Amino acid sequence: MLELPDEPALIPYFVAGYPSVESTPDAIEAFGEGGADVVEVGLPFSEPIADGPTIQNAITRALQNGMTPDVYFDKIGEADVDIPLVCMTYYNLIMKRGVDKFVRDCKSVGIEGIIVPDLPVDESDALYEACEEHGVSLVFIVAPTTTDDRLERIMERVSGFVYVQARLGTTGARDDVSGATYDVLRRVEGYDVPKAVGFGVSKGEHAREIVRGGADAVVAGSVFVEGMEDGIEEIGQKARELKQGALEGGQEAPKSDESNV
Amino acid sequence: MLELPDEPALIPYFVAGYPSVESTPDAIEAFGEGGADVVEVGLPFSEPIADGPTIQNAITRALQNGMTPDVYFDKIGEADVDIPLVCMTYYNLIMKRGVDKFVRDCKSVGIEGIIVPDLPVDESDALYEACEEHGVSLVFIVAPTTTDDRLERIMERVSGFVYVQARLGTTGARDDVSGATYDVLRRVEGYDVPKAVGFGVSKGEHAREIVRGGADAVVAGSVFVEGMEDGIEEIGQKARELKQGALEGGQEAPKSDESNV
Amino acid sequence: MSKGKFEGYGGQYVPEAIMPAIDELEEAYEEYLNDDGFLNELDAKLRDYGGRPTAFYHAPQLSERVGTKVYLKRDELLHGGAHKLNNALGQVLLAKKMGKERIIAETGAGQHGTATAMASAALNMDCEVYMGAKDMERQRPNVFRMRLMGATVTPVETGSATLKDAINETMRDWATNVEDTHYVIGSVVGPHPFPAMVRDFQSVIGREIREQSMEAEGRLPDSIVACAGGGSNTMGAFYEFIDDEEVELHAVEAGGSSLETDDERAPNSASLNIGDDGVLHGARTKILQNDEGQILESHSLSAGLDYSGVGPELAALVDEGRVKPATADDDEAMNAFQILSEDEGIIPALEPSHAVAHVLREGDSLGDYVVINLCGRGDKDLETAMESIGMDMDVGFGEGA
């Protein structure tokens, strides 16, 4: 099962197979060296309805490059890192492979958590059971629009961390932190699971604000995918910036015990 | 009032203003010299629904050349011939000028008959009265489809000659004489008015057959209009051919007294 | 002996060869228009094939804009997209009863030709449509539609190679093949009995308006507004109400680019408004002509109104003061086309856009309750509109709006 560190964590995301199939393990390693605490590795699906333009384009390119589930597991297996990995993909790929097999394959290459943006808790029975059985965390997203009763149900099943969607819309780097972020964080703060905030995070400053606002981790994707064309060093540097911001935010934040009242 | 000669007559038709406005009186004279007994001079109307392609095109050109009713009467007035003239036109031009004035203008330039292909006897009251008053013949067309009661009514009003339409359709030179011609001739033979056959006559041979079949005259138009571009001499020669055919037909025909039984 | 006159207009100014066929047609028409079997058969075709009754729609946004209650009589929903089918079905069925084997028709933009091709296909009759060669070039999709439906489309190259010439040519075909052929005239024009017959076949529009109006509003409208080319949708909408003096009848012609004419052309099609007495295509009526009686070429943005004559009965009704003539120019019509599209999501043909334009201009002076006869849909006019509205609407193509 997935565990986040005690200090504010950075969870970078990128698309396996982009910019190339070969670069996939390197990218994971570069993130590790850049201070990432967990790496979310996107398995590309042809209809990425929850993703913004940057990630959509990366997905299209990754598919053209020949990225498939088999190749995905192979390449991830090649990566030499200690930090836990999370698989982000759409449900059809999981269903097609067979839910149980998919989870086992994840486990076998060091993937300890799964996020499926088009699988709300209501449809998650099969995947939840397989994850439980194989000891893989199932991460759910909580959105600004999530109602109280939905939140309750999500929290019953979530493990590893809860993915707090910082704003309505799709993935994509933004220039500011949405006010909605703090509202959602406040609503989940009573639950005993780490909170990771994503959707729009692109700067150290964002990371700092978000962690100061009560998050345990920040997720950033588009900003890394954008940098990917420029080479692996770039993403290491961006990772350091974000991790640094998160750490600073952690020092400025009220103690979680206090905020947990 | 219009009178045909005793011998088989030739009635050529052409469009005033085609090929040029100036050629109009010359054409009339050429027909006279070629042996025509009456000349039918078409006053061009923009919507010649009863005419075939040859005459339609001549009409379009004549209008472009500036032929108008005023010019028509002027030019006809310039022609130096002894034979009677007939005006062929569509009813709107007559109505627009004023029926009475139109007939008077005809009379004043030596036009002794009027043919209006879109004016069936049923609509002819006004024109009939004006023609009667000014001593101009009103020529009607009898078609292969004309019913007995219509024939009766037409024959009550016709004068000068009755225009026997040789076939269904529109004006235009044809290669043979329609069988319908003889049927119609037979139906009108009991009436005491000269019979002129038109629609499709183009050769001396046709003229001969038609007159042999009982006609007193042949009307030919398209064949002359076609020849008109080649110069005035051409039409004189064609006229002679047709007149010759008609005369031959007359010699071969049963005496009209006999056929009138 | 002259027949089918409306206060002197109308009559039968056609070649003798056609007269017997016209007499025969008149007889058949009089027989069948009082024959329940025929009428029931026609009604069934209009319903099951054509889609009658057409809807009667209170247009809320347009009403608010105009400041009076506006209903649309939705003959654009008729099969084929215009009121033309009412007449084509009636005539083709009549021709079939008469034992004719062949249908001919003229067409300008292709609407009447399409309706005739449809009716002929539905009733399994041979069909040939004459169309100006120039019009064929401009209206390829309609040419294709007619051919798809099995009609022969024959180009007419004479004259201006447009509607007028196609009518002339169809008359010629008829004069040639009159024995087995029926000429389906597309509007309330031509020799008697066509104006009366086409009116009768179209007057289902007005009968439905009366019934739907009573149901929707419990009363007759203050005004009925229709565009007039030849005037068949006009007479179709009006005829039922001639004796209801309290209902104003507005016939809106195409004002084109101007009401000024010269010796050869009229930059409009406003024969009811500026035409004068003459004979065209078999009938005496108001026509656009010059001082000598030559017919002027008419013009309008909307092909269906682009005609130099108008139905004789409509001419008579205008002289009597029963029908009020009006015009809307090209720009007003195009503007009305856009307004109705945007207000109600109904893209009208450019022809009835003239009627809409009149209502937009006259507003509540037409009364509290106005019916527009929306006699055709605008799909056929999208090209024209794209050209006319131009870049404003077009600029976004392929790059967001």
Place this chain on the structure above:
Amino acid sequence: MSKGKFEGYGGQYVPEAIMPAIDELEEAYEEYLNDDGFLNELDAKLRDYGGRPTAFYHAPQLSERVGTKVYLKRDELLHGGAHKLNNALGQVLLAKKMGKERIIAETGAGQHGTATAMASAALNMDCEVYMGAKDMERQRPNVFRMRLMGATVTPVETGSATLKDAINETMRDWATNVEDTHYVIGSVVGPHPFPAMVRDFQSVIGREIREQSMEAEGRLPDSIVACAGGGSNTMGAFYEFIDDEEVELHAVEAGGSSLETDDERAPNSASLNIGDDGVLHGARTKILQNDEGQILESHSLSAGLDYSGVGPELAALVDEGRVKPATADDDEAMNAFQILSEDEGIIPALEPSHAVAHVLREGDSLGDYVVINLCGRGDKDLETAMESIGMDMDVGFGEGA
């Protein structure tokens, strides 16, 4: 907790952000679909604006050709030219009742976008339509129609820049603006409650068929045949008859150029026939996918059928054996398009041409009395047909037939 399942198909596979809106929609839909006020208002709009009931036509020539009695349910006569308006009016009216201020929709060829733009104009709502940039190029007239009716048409440049991508993009817009925006899905696809709701809005077709069938023939048809893209006209025609086991229900998909697929594309759109279980656009259903679960690009001559998924309820009905799946390929559809045009003077859209093709092929094995759901007219397809039928029909242009 999973909802809206049809034998395991269906469900709600959407981002969490949208789930509350979907729950809200489901509540509203359940409330209003039992609300007489709402239903009466919708019925009135369908009648006065849309032109319902649509005709029910016994096609004599086609029947003779097929050797069995064939009726056409004429939804091509609906305002806009296809059945799509039934659903668009229903959803936009529902959204208005729910207090939404903005309508969004995806469109492929432009039919559903046009219907949504129409309904939005009629009900005075803002409307934005997403359309693949490539589709916009190919369907300029429909883009123009939507813009005329006041809709914003936004090109989607991602992926293959066609329908699939437009759906993805509309989902994204919805996920962003879900609070004041309603997404009008155009077929019986997407997450619950869309498949059930769209079916309910379309099922007026089947209710009319029942009534008209009893009136015309005194009994129900032996077979009802409809084309299936997403399957909304299909479910609309079939739903009323699910329990009438004696009525065979045939869903005809686009066989395209071949039923063989490779790893990236299906040269067909036959998901009911050759697709398998998967999740696409919010629902579990039969989809065209490769061994890894990537969605295959579908293909069909007819843009409206060109979709890689199909409604979940239809998938379930096929598994149960209640609905018989079939295909007609591009050539058969084009042939049927021509035959119906020529036989009856009705030019069908290429989509229902597939249903016609099936009837032409199967003949009287479908029974003595067959109804085809003629869900759209072919005006939009004339270009495609001109290209495909080509010179044979084209050769005469400008030089006589």
